[in-house]
Amino acid sequence: MIRIELKGTIGYAVSPAIEEPLVSQILFNMPARSRIGIVDLALTRPIGLMIREALAMGHQLVLVKTEHMPFTRAEQRLAATLRKHLGRAAQIVSRRLAPSSTQMVGLGEFIREECNVVWFHANCMDGFLAFTRGAGLSYSGAVLDANLLDSGHRGMHLSPPTRLLVDAVSSLVLPYNVWPHQHEQAWYDIADAMIKVMSVGGDVSSVDTFRRDVSRALTLSKRIALQAADRAKRWPGHIGLSDLRSYLEAGHVVHRGAWRERVRDLMGDVLFSKVVPNPSGDLVHVDRPHAWPEVDLMRYLPPGVPGHAPYRVRVPLPRLGEFQDRVIQKGITGLGPG
DSSP, X not given: OOEEEETTEEEEEEOTTOOTTHHHHHHXXXXXXXXXXXXXXXXXHHHHHHHHHHHHTTOEEEEEEEOXXXXXXXXXXXXXXXXXXXXXXXXXXXXXXXXXXXXXXXXXXXXXXXXXXXXEETTOHHHHHHHHHHTTOOOTTHHHHHHHHHTTXXXXXXXXXXXXXXXXXXXXXXXXXXXXXXXXXXXXXXXXXXXXXXXXXXXXXXXHHHHHHHHHHHHHHHHHHHHHHHTOEEETTXXXXXXXXXXXXXXXXXXXXXXHHHHHHHHSSOEEEEEEOOTTSOEEEEEOOTTOTTOOGGGGSOTTOOOOOTTEEEEEGGGHHHHHHHHHHHOOTTOOOO
16 A cells, blocks of 8 residues: 655555455545545546445545546446536546646645545556645646656656656556565655655755666666567567566566567557566556557457556456457458558
């Protein structure tokens, strides 16, 4: 459980696919009768269940701010319910209206709204920046940078604090399902460093030791990423597949951006697929390339496999063949043979 307290506001990093017992752990650790804000979270079924449990315990939901538009019927029903009960305090919009959740949150807004608990998207830079901004701490360029990050533009046009945040997350954070304690510790270190940077107006020289640690980790994670990408296979159906299990189980961080760029260099625009370990069965994380914005990956999911975002899905490894078959059968509009 990642819990960050800032200026009287307690933030909990929450995954859209959160499961018990983490739900209970968070709810029972919150102050009694908390006033809850939700930021940057897709309104998935697990989030809906968490909201209902919180309300049953006497907590109050006071605001929702997310640019993750509902896709499934369950998500659409939850969004409608939240809009009905919260009115304007439920801002559930498309990325065209708000490229990032950070843009939706006013500086110090959580304090003004007496919102003492915030659930924000775990392992997500936009969610973290939105939380700190709402709690009254930010820096020049944070909103514009968050808009770029959530649009997939992770180039060189970021402010120094955001570049440090991106590099730290990309090179220090191991998957929670494989290394939960190391994952949490990395995020605590990142949050501590970024809060120090924000407290001095965005001056990254205030955390020189942390910057040096990130620089070394970044070099290693990129080297591991290139090794993994060079071993990737091209599958029929425009699928580029890379098995990252051995790297992650050995405690190596695989730099996502470097891996994706090398795979694109080798294979062009493909479905970027990575096999990762999971306690309930190995998963394949599939991302669509930025060049295919109209492709909805959920339409290719095998029956019974849930999904809530068109740009990223998770497929159980034993069912990857079914996913591939459906991609080939349905085709990807505007592309040539797989």
